[in-house]
Structure formats: structure tokens, C-alpha cells
Amino acid sequence: MSKRVISNIISQEEISPKHFRMVIDAPEVAKDAQMGQFIHLKWTSELNQQDPILRRPISLNEIDKKSGAITIIYRVIGRGTQLLSTLKSGDQVDIMGPIGMGFSIPEDSNKLIIVGGGMGIAPLYPVVKELVALDKEVTVLIGAENKGQLLNLEDYETMNVELKASTVDGSYGYQGFVTDFLDDNLADIDYIYTCGPEVMMEVVQRWATENDIKGETSLEERMGCGTGACLSCVCKIKVRNESGWDYKKTCIQGPVFPLSEVIFDD
Amino acid sequence: MSKRVISNIISQEEISPKHFRMVIDAPEVAKDAQMGQFIHLKWTSELNQQDPILRRPISLNEIDKKSGAITIIYRVIGRGTQLLSTLKSGDQVDIMGPIGMGFSIPEDSNKLIIVGGGMGIAPLYPVVKELVALDKEVTVLIGAENKGQLLNLEDYETMNVELKASTVDGSYGYQGFVTDFLDDNLADIDYIYTCGPEVMMEVVQRWATENDIKGETSLEERMGCGTGACLSCVCKIKVRNESGWDYKKTCIQGPVFPLSEVIFDD
Amino acid sequence: MTKPNLAVDLNGLELQNPVTTASGTFGFGPEYKNYVDLNRLGGVMVKGTTLNPKLGNPTPRIAETPAGMLNAIGLQNPGVDHFLARILPLIKDYDFKTIVNISGNTVEDYAKLANKLNVEGVDALEINISCPNVKKGGLAFGTQPEMAASVVEAVRAETDMTLITKLSPNVADITSIAKAVEEVGTDIISLINTLLGMKIDINKQEPILANKMGGLSGPAIKPVAIRMVYQVAQAVGVPVIGMGGISNAEDAIEFFLAGASAISVGTANFINPEISMEILDGIEEYLVEKGYEDINEIVGLAIG
Amino acid sequence: MTKPNLAVDLNGLELQNPVTTASGTFGFGPEYKNYVDLNRLGGVMVKGTTLNPKLGNPTPRIAETPAGMLNAIGLQNPGVDHFLARILPLIKDYDFKTIVNISGNTVEDYAKLANKLNVEGVDALEINISCPNVKKGGLAFGTQPEMAASVVEAVRAETDMTLITKLSPNVADITSIAKAVEEVGTDIISLINTLLGMKIDINKQEPILANKMGGLSGPAIKPVAIRMVYQVAQAVGVPVIGMGGISNAEDAIEFFLAGASAISVGTANFINPEISMEILDGIEEYLVEKGYEDINEIVGLAIG
Ligand SMILES: Cc1cc2nc3c(=O)[nH]c(=O)nc-3n(C[C@H](O)[C@H](O)[C@H](O)COP(=O)(O)OP(=O)(O)OC[C@H]3O[C@@H](n4cnc5c(N)ncnc54)[C@H](O)[C@@H]3O)c2cc1C
Ligand SMILES: Cc1cc2nc3c(=O)[nH]c(=O)nc-3n(C[C@H](O)[C@H](O)[C@H](O)COP(=O)(O)OP(=O)(O)OC[C@H]3O[C@@H](n4cnc5c(N)ncnc54)[C@H](O)[C@@H]3O)c2cc1C
Ligand SMILES: Cc1cc2nc3c(=O)[nH]c(=O)nc-3n(C[C@H](O)[C@H](O)[C@H](O)COP(=O)(O)O)c2cc1C
Ligand SMILES: Cc1cc2nc3c(=O)[nH]c(=O)nc-3n(C[C@H](O)[C@H](O)[C@H](O)COP(=O)(O)O)c2cc1C
Ligand code: FES
Ligand code: FES
Numbered sequence A, B: 001m002s003k004r005v006i007s008n009i010i011s012q013e014e015i016s017p018k019h020f021r022m023v024i025d026a027p028e029v030a031k032d033a034q035m036g037q038f039i040h041l042k043w044t045s046e047l048n049q050q051d052p053i054l055r056r057p058i059s060l061n062e063i064d065k066k067s068g069a070i071t072i073i074y075r076v077i078g079r080g081t082q083l084l085s086t087l088k089s090g091d092q093v094d095i096m097g098p099i100g101m102g103f104s105i106p107e108d109s110n111k112l113i114i115v116g117g118g119m120g121i122a123p124l125y126p127v128v129k130e131l132v133a134l135d136k137e138v139t140v141l142i143g144a145e146n147k148g149q150l151l152n153l154e155d156y157e158t159m160n161v162e163l164k165a166s167t168v169d170g171s172y173g174y175q176g177f178v179t180d181f182l183d184d185n186l187a188d189i190d191y192i193y194t195c196g197p198e199v200m201m202e203v204v205q206r207w208a209t210e211n212d213i214k215g216e217t218s219l220e221e222r223m224g225c226g227t228g229a230c231l232s233c234v235c236k237i238k239v240r241n242e243s244g245w246d247y248k249k250t251c252i253q254g255p256v257f258p259l260s261e262v263i264f265d266d
Numbered sequence C, D: 001m002t003k004p005n006l007a008v009d010l011n012g013l014e015l016q017n018p019v020t021t022a023s024g025t026f027g028f029g030p031e032y033k034n035y036v037d038l039n040r041l042g043g044v045m046v047k048g049t050t051l052n053p054k055l056g057n058p059t060p061r062i063a064e065t066p067a068g069m070l071n072a073i074g075l076q077n078p079g080v081d082h083f084l085a086r087i088l089p090l091i092k093d094y095d096f097k098t099i100v101n102i103s104g105n106t107v108e109d110y111a112k113l114a115n116k117l118n119v120e121g122v123d124a125l126e127i128n129i130s131c132p133n134v135k136k137g138g139l140a141f142g143t144q145p146e147m148a149a150s151v152v153e154a155v156r157a158e159t160d161m162t163l164i165t166k167l168s169p170n171v172a173d174i175t176s177i178a179k180a181v182e183e184v185g186t187d188i189i190s191l192i193n194t195l196l197g198m199k200i201d202i203n204k205q206e207p208i209l210a211n212k213m214g215g216l217s218g219p220a221i222k223p224v225a226i227r228m229v230y231q232v233a234q235a236v237g238v239p240v241i242g243m244g245g246i247s248n249a250e251d252a253i254e255f256f257l258a259g260a261s262a263i264s265v266g267t268a269n270f271i272n273p274e275i276s277m278e279i280l281d282g283i284e285e286y287l288v289e290k291g292y293e294d295i296n297e298i299v300g301l302a303i304g
Helices: A027-032 A079-085 A118-133 A153-157 A198-210 B027-032 B079-085 B118-133 B153-157 B198-210 C080-091 C107-116 C145-158 C174-183 C219-235 C249-258 C275-290 D080-091 D107-116 D145-158 D174-183 D219-235 D249-258 D275-290
Strands: A003-016 A019-025 A038-042 A056-059 A062-064 A069-075 A092-099 A111-117 A137-144 A162-167 A191-195 A214-218 A234-238 A245-249 A256-258 B003-016 B019-025 B038-042 B056-059 B062-064 B069-075 B092-099 B111-117 B137-144 B162-167 B191-195 B214-218 B234-238 B245-249 B256-258 C008-010 C013-015 C019-021 C043-049 C062-065 C068-071 C097-102 C124-128 C162-166 C188-191 C195-198 C213-217 C240-242 C262-265 D008-010 D013-015 D019-021 D043-049 D062-065 D068-071 D097-102 D124-128 D162-166 D188-191 D195-198 D213-217 D240-242 D262-265
Touching: A003 A027, A019 A079, A027 A069, A027 A092, A056 A069, A056 A079, A062 A118, A069 A079, A069 A118, A111 A118, A111 A198, A118 A137, A118 A191, A118 A214, A137 A153, A153 A162, A191 A198, A198 A214, B003 B027, B019 B079, B027 B069, B027 B092, B056 B069, B056 B079, B062 B118, B069 B079, B069 B118, B111 B118, B111 B198, B118 B137, B118 B191, B118 B214, B137 B153, B153 B162, B191 B198, B198 B214, C013 C097, C019 C275, C043 C080, C043 C124, C062 C213, C062 D219, C068 C219, C068 D219, C080 C097, C080 C107, C097 C107, C107 C124, C107 C145, C124 C145, C145 C162, C145 C174, C174 C188, C174 C219, C188 C219, C195 D219, C213 C219, C213 D219, C219 C240, C219 C249, C219 D062, C219 D068, C219 D195, C219 D213, C219 D219, C240 C249, C249 C262, C249 C275, C262 C275, D013 D097, D019 D275, D043 D080, D043 D124, D062 D213, D068 D219, D080 D097, D080 D107, D097 D107, D107 D124, D107 D145, D124 D145, D145 D162, D145 D174, D174 D188, D174 D219, D188 D219, D213 D219, D219 D240, D219 D249, D240 D249, D249 D262, D249 D275, D262 D275
Parallel strands: A111 A137, A111 A191, A137 A162, A191 A214, B111 B137, B111 B191, B137 B162, B191 B214, C019 C043, C019 C262, C043 C097, C097 C124, C124 C162, C162 C188, C188 C240, C240 C262, D019 D043, D019 D262, D043 D097, D097 D124, D124 D162, D162 D188, D188 D240, D240 D262
Antiparallel strands: A003 A019, A003 A092, A019 A069, A038 A056, A038 A092, A062 A069, A214 A256, A234 A245, B003 B019, B003 B092, B019 B069, B038 B056, B038 B092, B062 B069, B214 B256, B234 B245, C008 C013, C062 C068, C068 C213, C195 C213, D008 D013, D062 D068, D068 D213, D195 D213
């Protein structure tokens, strides 16, 4: 169940230029959190601070149910994330969460693949951990601008997964796009998880359709409420009606949707 | 000449509940500053921070031309002063200053009196220092809610002045109002300096008029620009025209005005 | 110390307290059940409802602005029939008054909506006259006294239910609109809806909202809202529900002092989902501190 | 890298660059000489000037609001004769264009002002039509197309000087006002003036401003200003000067993209007295970064 908590920051570090990892002490959130869910957070516990006014949605990158700590990884984009990045251990943030429908693992799938691009790698890490714990055969494909932006790279390197990484600048692994890894050798995959820039997810969707692979994807939309009330965060999802699609709320009906049902065109 | 500088805070301490003394490293301001002038400051050096949006006028309580440090003493009233009070040594503030017409010392006056009430004591301290340095005969009358709010009390106690203090709660000195000290024994005073709540200044003005004592007073009005452009800070000053008064700008034509010329009625 | 009375009687609409939630910012209510004890709310103005289901606008639908936000949701809603069949049953047993915010593109739309909503469980209608009148080239009903009145008149003819008319602030003289809708029988006036605004992405060199323009809400618009409540409260005899940027109890109290008999919390729900309860508690504290026994005592105190 | 051209020709009014300062927020100019190289400004709209000296309103004249402020200065100014005799000589030799903002309570006031200001040293008049028309019960000239046009027409009859008409945002349809004043010969349109607002002191239970209501300015109103510039730029053929909440170069660029050919900096001068220069530099940087050679290339790019 989603709730609102004022939480202490345990640690914050810049893991790569403009990329930050923040660990937050939020047992109430961790308790109920599932992989793929997110928190909606205000960079300060002082709510009269109106600049910027809205919360920011950020995925859970790690959920430690035992210690009650949650981890997020984010990139500084604009004013909200910039202010977030100025906080230090001991400072407080105001959290709503955990929110949304997370990733699921179909029981009958054994060979699974993760395709993450850029910040889209962040929400996929808990999935990989879970799959490995379930002894599944896992291929992890990640791509980013440069090595520093290959989130959780060191974690993946020590895990029992087939790892392939790409960077645009060639500073690590293959030089190119992560989607270049998607070839016919992978056609025996059962299930796919993806998150990343929209252009990337479209390519992944096309490839998955061609190879008849089901899967899930996590979407990003501008969010107001994070409760399903404001209808600002809608995305186009295929449904059986006249027009063939309907708007769904990314915040509570997503952010994770079946890959084949997402219409990328906005 | 007034200028804008981003300055480092040297120290800040809570000298009494809700009352703070802040020392700022601002040689460019200190250089030109005169007693009775003020600075117009933003609690942060980040000007895109719009909450609150306006600067705050605060009097100079000490001006150290040698070290370049200026000192202010302020009381937490609302959001602006509250945010100011959260700053620490090393943080930055954005200052415009020094601004305004300060206090003057008539050459032919020898027995001078200072009447300060509450926060109005703050701008008077530099005057007392100057008078003492000039070897004048100085009487300092100060009053506040309680002992802690008798600003610069310890300084005055060590100075060569006739000091009388009053507190409303009786925690120091005479229990009552500072204006109660204004009796006929003081009628041989040459010149008076006053600052404090409007009701207090009115009483002082009346007493001074009755005893034919000239003097100066420092006023407070809500300020926008601090440059004389916006006309938000006007006060009524007697002039020789049809209506007998005109609006003057407290920021650059004040904040110090001849006591007898101020009309207290807004 | 006895607790002050918080109940208000708005021309027949009795709210257990004056705190309601603004249409479009609180869904149908249950969206906030994890954060708010819904039974403690005075009223919920549900999401703007239309005759037929509406998909609304493409995204982006919101943009952030200094101390505010723009929205161009485009009235996405499942339509009145779905509302009656599927949603009303879920909310009608809460202690809050269910106030249905209705929107149309013609006078007839509004009338039909009122007719359909004339059912038990709906406590009042809030007529959103900020919608474009398709027969008048898209000019909003709420921008001209006659057009505004024509909507209210048509709705009044369909129902005896309490009618709240919600005014648009995008006008030169809000009192003329208020008087016009009072004359044709609105029981209550609520205000303000959003100010029309826009934001441009200077990198993409195009408006951020897919719809280009959107409605400005949040603290930024509070001074305009207070001014309009103050003007309308003096111009009409019916009670006023004030809204626009209310983010804490102090803001709410400003509205009461300006002449509002009840208030709605909008954008602030997004910032702090628990805020409606904090505002309710804060209002009570203010009354206690100042020695009032009844919220009604402070209504309009700043007028004069 | 050659420097991009910043000069703009606003229907005959040639500014060395598009950065001007908004009336009432920059005095007559010299008030800011410690902070700004006045010779680098495109233009200065001087404080609203009236036929006779005006004392203005009692204090408090300003109040702070979320990301904005209210003012009710009440047009305090020394009157046009004093302006001509004492102030114009001090400013006419600066490189900025001297634009005199004029205010009146009757159409005749405006005409007389224009007649008196028809002198060398005054480069343009900015007609402030947000003033109350005493003959129409205090309704602001700028709220009705006919009233607005009558002022501009009367001024036009007195002078061949460049006329800028400054629109009030407190209207339902800004384009109808813009078109009305274009028709009677305004050379330029500037917008927006302040939104009417109010703030209440909840302890004293009365409005903070002595005048009760005041004009809302600052970042809070920027979305409304951008929207109106965007609408007006499309509705008229004359150039537009945009203002309302501009606090940095990014804000200014939003206005150019929305269709403004020049901009005015208002409230931001209070927050950072050096801001007009920072905005000027920032505009140039944007042009260089994006590879434009001329400021005029980006005007209206977000329209479409
Ligand atoms: C479900 C979800 C999970 C996310 N997880 C992560 C994560 O783990 N790490 C991470 O770095 N980012 C994540 N994002 C994106 C993140 O929310 C934005 O980068 C952030 O809101 C930008 O805020 P800003 O103030 O820095 O940027 P600004 O551009 O100044 O923000 C302006 C407005 O746009 C919104 N906005 C801007 N970019 C995005 C975006 N990509 N998605 C949604 N809203 C946006 C902001 O929330 C704000 O309302 C996620 C987004 C969603 C919807
Ligand atoms: C020339 C001058 C010198 C001053 N010197 C001192 C000083 O040395 N120490 C000190 O504690 N205070 C001083 N003040 C008062 C100080 O400026 C206010 O207490 C302060 O602005 C309050 O800001 P706030 O945000 O805390 O209060 P809020 O009430 O939230 O402020 C709201 C608005 O009202 C204005 N305002 C509120 N109170 C005053 C006031 N008394 N005078 C002017 N504007 C006000 C604020 O500047 C702001 O614009 C001085 C004022 C002036 C004009
Ligand atoms: C996302 C969003 C959706 C809204 N939808 C509606 C609506 O459907 N009907 C309506 O009358 N007002 C709608 N409004 C306006 C609000 O009810 C309210 O009048 C306005 O936002 C001002 O209040 P606030 O500043 O507290 O948000 C909406 C506002 C927002 C922010
Ligand atoms: C203190 C103050 C005084 C003003 N005086 C005038 C005036 O005399 N004439 C006028 O046309 N506009 C006046 N304005 C309006 C501004 O010129 C400008 O149109 C408005 O403030 C919006 O811009 P901003 O948000 O950048 O301040 C004044 C604004 C302020 C804040
Ligand atoms: S963010 Fe409000 S409905 Fe999703
Ligand atoms: S503060 Fe603007 S004129 Fe004094």
C-alpha cells in the first residue's frame, strides 16, 4: 500500500557525472515495495517550498526489505533532480510510495532477457536479482552513453547472468546501441523486460513482435498526483474497443505494461 | 556607492530566541557604509529561488571597515528571516548595499541621547560607537520585551555612556517602556536619535517637540527595489507645500529622517 | 475548551466541514484513500463529467510553472452513464457530499447531464462553465453573463438539486458573471477555475503541452482567486466556495476572510496527498486560537 | 564567430537590442546606474506619468505572494511638466530609447499628455490602458475594445511619435483588444500589465495593501503572459513587446518564441538589479549556441 513518509537520506553519491545514487531509510515503503514500482518524491520535507512545486517520480533500484532501505539512481535533468542532488546524508525527503504495477515473472518462462538503455537500466536491476534468485537463465543487455552510465554494471559482472554492454562512445563493451545485440541468436528467449528511451523501446517492441516474444516495459510520463487522480500521466495502450486503444494511467495502471500493448506515438 | 555582491557568511548565532546575529564578509559594502544605512538582502545566492521572492532590508549593526565584515542583527518574523536564520558560516547571501541616508552628528551638539526599542536598537549601535569616539556625552535608553532582546546590552555596559534599560517583563532594568525614561531631567539634551516601534517613535517625537530637541529617526517600510525605483517604501514627510507633506522614499531618501518631519499616521 | 463548529450550510447543502476537494485534482475520492480519511472531508467535487466518455488530450498534459502548474487534460472521463453505474455506488456511502462537476459543449449537454444526475447519492452539481461553447465558436460559456446564465438556467429547469456554478477567472468583470448566474437560480458560486496559460520549451521551440495552452493552477494564482472571491462575495447573496492555490490552512483562512463559506483544495493534493486533512485541522486550530466558536463567524471578516 | 545581430526595428522604433525595462519597475533609469550600464539597454519605459503630479496610495503598497508580488503604488509621479523640465534632460542622452508610459482617467488626459510629450528626447509613448475610466464608473479602459481604441485614437491624433499600447490581462479575449488598438493606429503592442489580485493578513483579518487590491507581477504570471503574447502575435500585424515575470534569459527567450519582438524586464529588477544585463547576455548566448545570426530569426518560432 502506498503511503506518504518523511524519510532520512542514508547516503548520496555521484556515481558518474550528473548521475546520483541515493539510499533512503524508508522501511514503510520498502516493506510493500515490488520490483518495477516507483516513488514520487519531493526533494525537501518542507512542502511550502514551491520551487519546483511538483513531486518527481523515480524508480526503485534496490529494495532492502530487511534493513528498510531503498535505493534510487537518477540523472540530473532539470531543477528538481538538481536540487535532489544537493542533499546529503541526514537530510530529509518527502516520499509517496511504493506506487504502481511492477514487473511480473511468468512461471513458465526460463530464458529471459533484459534490455535496458540509459536511465532505463535503473528499474531493471531488481528484476535481474529476482530472476537470478529463481535460478532462471538470464541475459542482460545494457547500453548507455559511456561506461559510467552503465548503471549497476559492477553488480551484473558478479552475477550469474549473460552480460552484454554497449556504449555510444566505446568506453566499454561494444560501441553502438544496445538494440544492436538483438539478433536471431536470441530468438529462443521466452520473455523480455525493457526500459529506456522511447526510440529504443520501439525497436525492442518490433523485434519482440517479429520473434513472437512476450514481455514487459516500463514507461515514463509527466506525473502530477501519483495517485491516479489527475490523469496527466496517461499512455496509449491497446485494448479491444472501436479505436483499438485507450489511455491508461502510467502511475497506477503502470508504469509497467505488457510490451506488445504499448503504442508509442505521442 | 551601493552595489550588489554575493558574500560569504562568517558566522551566525542565535543571540536570544528568534534573534540572530550574522557577520558577513563584505568589504565592498563595508568600505562605503555609514551608520544608519542598511543592506537589502536575499537569503540565498540562488536568485531563481522564488520563495520568497523579494529581498529583505536589514540595518547595519556593525561596520568593520578594516576587516571588511558587516554585522546584522535580526528577528525572525516570517519566511524570509526564517530562511535567513537557517544559514551557516560559509553559506552565501546576495547583498545590495550600503543603501540609504544614514545618521548624522551635528557639530554643535554635545549631550546626545539614544532611544531604541526592540529591533530598533540595532541600527543605533554604530551611532553610539561614533559618538563615544567623538567624546560626546551620551545617554543610551533601550527597551525591549526581555533582557535577551536588549541588543548590544553587553557592549553598552562597557562603554562610556549613561545607560538605562527597560524590559516589559522586568527581566532586566526598569520594568516598563523605554519612553518612561523620558522625563524633564533630560531636557538639557541637544540631540536625539531614535528607532523602534511606531508607537514608541511617536511618543519620542512628542517629547522631543515639547522639549524643543532636534533629532533623527530611522523608519521601516516594505521595500521592493531598494534603489528608489518602485515607490513602495514611501513615508510621509513634512514639507512646505499645500498639503504640508510629501511622500519620500524610505530606501534612498531615508531610512533616517529628521525626527520632527516625520508624520506617523499610516 | 469546546470544539468550534465547522459545519456549514451552503444554501441548503450541508457540509460537515468546509473543506472540499477541487474537481479534477482528487479523482472520484477513493484515489486518495491511502492518504486521507475520506469520511472527514466536507465534500468531493468529482472529476469533470461529460455526456459521453472523453479520451482527452494527447500528452504532455501538464507543465510546471513558478509556484504553479499548467494542465490540459482535456476532460478525460468515462462519461456520465459509466459514472452512475460504476463509480457512484463506490462513493455514495462516504460521509462527504458527492458533488458532480459537469461539463458540456452546448447548453443541451448540460441540461441532459443534470437530468441524468438527478439521482440519489448525488448531493449537488457543480456546473463548470469554463468549457468552450461550440455554437459560439468555442468562446467559453463563462466569459459572458448571458451565456453563463443560459447554462445555469437550462440546468435549473432539469433539477431541484443544489446547483453550484463554477466561474472562470478569465474575464474582465467576475461580478457580472456571478450576478447573472445568481439571477437564474444557482444556489452557490464556486471560484476560481484555472487561468489560461502557456509554457514554451526553449530547446524544442514549441509549447510544452500537446494542447499548447492549458489551465494555470496552484499558489501562483491565489492572489487572483482571493481578489475574485472578495469581489463576488460582496456582489451576490448566495454562498461562495473559494479555491485557487490553497496549499495550507493559512491560505484557506484567507479565503474565508475574503468571503468564502467553504473552500476547495486542488493542486495542493498533488504536492501533499494528506493536505486536505492538515488544512481541516489547521482551520480548527485557528478558530480555537482566536476564540471563535463557529467557522461561520470568520466568513467575510476582511470585507469592509 | 561573428556576434549575432540584436538590433530590432519595431515598426520604426529602432532599439539597439530587444531588452527594455518595464514601467514602474526601473524608475526613470538612473536609479539603477550603480548596477546596470544604462547605455546597454534597448529601451526604458519610464514610470507611469500623468498630467498632474500624483501622490499615489497610502502604504503598505506592496505584498509578497507565491513567486510574485502585488503592488498598489497608485501611480505616484511628479507629473508630466516636472518630467519634461527636470527628468528628461537627465536621461535623454543615454543610448537607450526613452519611452514614456502615460496614464489618464479620461481620454482627454491621454491626449493632453501625448501633446505635451511630443518633444525631442522622447522616443515613444507607451499608453497604459489599465487605468480606470472615471467617466465609465472606473471600468479600466483596457477591458473593452471600444474604450481602448478611443484612447489610442485620441493619442494618435496628437502625435506622429511611435505609439505602444500596453494591454491589461484582466480580460476574457485579449485579441479583440489588440485588434481594436491596431486598427486605430498603434505601432506596437506591449503586454502584459499586472493581473488584479489581493492578499489578506490573517492575523489582522484585513487586506495587506492599503488599497486592498493590487497588481500581481513576477514569475507567477509568466504563463498567462506567454499565452497572451502568443495569441496577440498571431492576431495582429504590429510588433509585440512581451513582459510578465521575465526573470532570466530563458524566460525572455520563451517570449521571443511566443512571438514577441522585444521584451521588458519588470519585477525581476527588484530581485536582481543587474538582471537586465544578464538577460541581454543570455539571449546572445542562446543565439550563438543555436547558430542564429539575428534575434529576429527566433521571433514566433513556437507559433504553428
Ligand atoms: C515511473 C517513472 C520512473 C522514473 N524513474 C527514474 C529513475 O529511476 N531515474 C531517473 O533518473 N529518472 C527517472 N524517471 C524520470 C524522472 O522522473 C525525471 O528525470 C525527473 O522528473 C526530471 O525532473 P527535473 O526537475 O530534473 O526535470 P525538469 O525537466 O525540470 O522537470 C519538469 C517536469 O517534467 C517532468 N519530467 C521531466 N522529465 C521526465 C521524464 N523523463 N519522465 C517523467 N517526467 C518527467 C518532471 O517530473 C517535472 O514535472 C522516471 C520517470 C517515471 C515516470
Ligand atoms: C530600513 C530597514 C531596516 C531594517 N532593519 C532591521 C534590522 O536590523 N533587524 C530586523 O530584525 N529587522 C529589520 N527590519 C525589518 C525587516 O526588514 C523585516 O523584519 C523583514 O523584512 C521581515 O521579513 P520576513 O520574511 O521574515 O517577514 P514577512 O512578514 O513574511 O515579510 C513579508 C513582506 O513584508 C516585509 N516586511 C515585514 N516586516 C517588515 C518591516 N518591519 N519592515 C519592512 N518590511 C517588512 C518583508 O520585507 C516582505 O516583503 C528593517 C526594515 C527596514 C525597512
Ligand atoms: C489536473 C487538473 C484537472 C482539473 N480538472 C477540472 C475539471 O475537470 N473541472 C473543473 O471544473 N475544474 C478542473 N480543474 C480546476 C480545479 O478544480 C481548480 O478550480 C483549479 O485548479 C484552481 O485550484 P488550485 O489552484 O487549488 O488547483 C482542474 C485542475 C487541475 C490542476
Ligand atoms: C511596482 C510596480 C509598478 C508598476 N507601475 C506601472 C506603471 O506605472 N505603468 C504601467 O504601465 N505598468 C506598471 N507596472 C507593470 C509593469 O510595467 C509590468 O507590466 C508588470 O509588472 C509585469 O511584468 P513583471 O512581471 O516582469 O513585473 C508596475 C509594476 C510594478 C511591479
Ligand atoms: S500522475 Fe496523476 S493520474 Fe497518474
Ligand atoms: S524600495 Fe523601491 S523605492 Fe524604495
